[in-house]
Amino acid sequence: MQVLLSIELLVFGAVALLTPFSVVAPVAAETGVGNFSPAAFHSFLRAPPSRLNSLPLARARVQEPLSRDVRELGPVVAARGALVLDRATGALLYEKDSERLFPIASLTKLMTALVFLDFRLDWNTRVAIRAGDLRGGGVEYFVPGETVTGRDLFFTALVGSSNTAAAALARSTGVSPEEFTKRMNDKAAALKMSSAYFADPTGLDERNVGSGRDVALLSEAAFRSPAIVRAVTSKSYTFIPQNSKKKKRTIRSTDLLLVSALNSSPYRILGGKTGTLGEKTGYHLALSVRSEETGRDFIIVVLGSETNASRFADAKTLAVWSFDAYEWPETRAVAAN
Secondary structure: OOOHHHHHHHHHOOOOOOOOOOOOOHHHHHHHOOOOOOOHHHHHHHHOOOOOOOOOOOHHHHOOOEEEOOOOOOOOOOEEEEEEEEEOEEEEEEEOOOOOOOOHHHHHHHHHHHHHOOOOOOOOOOOOOHHOOOOOOOOOOOOOOEEEHHHHHHHHHHHHHOHHHHHHHHHOOOOOOHHHHHHHHHHHHOOOOOEEEEEOOOOOOOEEOOOHHHHHHHHHHHHHHHHHHHHHHOEEEEEEEOOOOOOOEEEEOOOHHOOOHOOOOOEEEEEEEEEEEEOOOOOOEEEEEEEEEOEEEEEEEEEEOOHHHHHHHOOOOOOOHHHHHHEEEHHHHHHHH
């Protein structure tokens, strides 16, 4: 499996260090360690991982993971910001500029989906597509005048990252655009996404911003929703709009990792969402992945990666490294027996 992952990373065209390595000065700078004295530096390495305190407190009762080798700092990734979070404890296993703000693009749609679900609308309610819903910024799946279900909009927004679907989904709630974005920001505050701000439900507005930590908190909340998980783990979605032709339309997922080795034994993807506004902002990915061998789930956030391919390579690198570099007290105790 490790060989297969390495081959895929080469196909993506990224340099990925899947084998943990010893501390060297450039790596310290890469991970934000800074210019510690040798004594302070080794003290830092031996310290337990920090915790994202905004996660539900009940999760913190699980013992935090421990590094197998205190000399490790983690792999080099192309992304400008990155983070790995242990979902059971909230422990941060890897950080790179995790407080830096980025326009989060279509990662916004995770918040749009959460707010939409708060309305508890009938999935089968039909919504007429209006010209004002059309947003562009990607593949256009809808034609003004046809009708689709709320489910069609929800899945197309999350599977195919359709901006038009996200706009129509927000409109289908019956509240004004201003009220909908207010609810997005209210939910961000409730999730303790302290530096996040939302200006629209699609992510096309560059004022939609957040840090790696904000995106991790958003992902944790979104990937606890069965409806969102069903959508973001679907490789495709097919629907039939009500129009004169009534032909099937199939939407393909923008998350290429769903058809990669990271979604086959011993790994399983529990959720994922892509986002980009092009080279200016870079390429983003929020991912939840499980190791079937350990039963542990991680949230992986990649922000501002260089290319579409490199964001997936970065996420794979961080996933494999994290599962290899850390162990859990109960796992270690069983091995000792």
